[in-house]
Amino acid sequence: EVHLVESGGGLVQPGGSLRLSCAASGFTFSAYWMHWVRQVPGKGLAWVSRINGDGEESSTRYADAVKGRFTISRDNAKNTLYLRVNSVRADDSAVYYCARGLRSGATFYFDYWGRGIQVTVSS
Amino acid sequence: SSELTQPPSVSVSPGQTARITCSGDAMPKKYAYWYQHKSGQAPVLVIYEDTKRPPGIPERFSGSTSGTTATLIITGAQADDEADYHCYSTDINGNHVFGGGSTLTVL
Numbered sequence: 001e002v003h004l005v006e007s008g009g010g011l012v013q014p015g016g017s018l019r020l021s022c023a024a025s026g027f028t029f030s031a032y033w034m035h036w037v038r039q040v041p042g043k044g045l046a047w048v049s050r051i052n053g054d055g056e057e058s059s060t061r062y063a064d065a066v067k068g069r070f071t072i073s074r075d076n077a078k079n080t081l082y083l084r085v086n087s088v089r090a091d092d093s094a095v096y097y098c099a100r101g102l103r104s105g106a107t108f109y110f111d112y113w114g115r116g117i118q119v120t121v122s123s
Numbered sequence: 124s125s126e127l128t129q130p131p132s133v134s135v136s137p138g139q140t141a142r143i144t145c146s147g148d149a150m151p152k153k154y155a156y157w158y159q160h161k162s163g164q165a166p167v168l169v170i171y172e173d174t175k176r177p178p179g180i181p182e183r184f185s186g187s188t189s190g191t192t193a194t195l196i197i198t199g200a201q202a203d204d205e206a207d208y209h210c211y212s213t214d215i216n217g218n219h220v221f222g223g224g225s226t227l228t229v230l
Binding site for chain 1: 154158163167168171222223
């Protein structure tokens with residue numbers, strides 16, 4: 001059974017940093033693209049970032065809102081996905097989900113998700 | 124990037140058919156996906172590629188498309204189906220786009 005468990009969230013001051021982790025189990029982690037998606041309370045989901053199964057930097061993509069501040073990476077030996085969040089702002093406060101990615105032609109979508117981890121940016 | 128528009132809320136009585144729409148300019152060219160999301164739980168894929176149902180998803184969940192609108196249909200809605208439902212697709216530039224989410228109430 002596929003399991004994705006996020007960790008590393010919490011309270012962080014504006015301008016601060018933290019690293020989110022997503023521990024994966026139940027599938028061959030290195031065979032799949034992985035994504036981060038976030039949700040501000042009361043609002044819709046918003047895609048954040050993606051990385052291919054090999055963890056190639058050239059494969060990474062970011063939403064415009066986080067480009068230059070967030071960095072996605074993975075350690076396939078540890079079956080873990082990461083999101084380094086730097087220079088955080090109040091509008092980065094959200095629940096962050098990791099999700100396993102599939103492709104349908106040129107379209108990415110997500111077949112399994114974690115339960116999410118809360119990140120709160122406040123002084 | 125393009126937007127996907129959903130109604131904020133949909134209400135039905137138990138046993139009725141719930142229809143949740145998702146409108147977007149790229150819909151005729153791109154597949155729609157639907158996720159069920161209950162508070163505090165992981166989102167669950169209930170429809171992919173417009174009309175397909177993943178293993179384990181009840182048959183009462185189905186999807187359809189017409190022009191620029193995709194629709195999630197829950198035939199014979201049950202109390203357990205109460206949740207937020209999010210549509211997802213990509214725009215013509217390949218950007219990942221979610222709708223604003225629709226809260227389904229069954230009462």
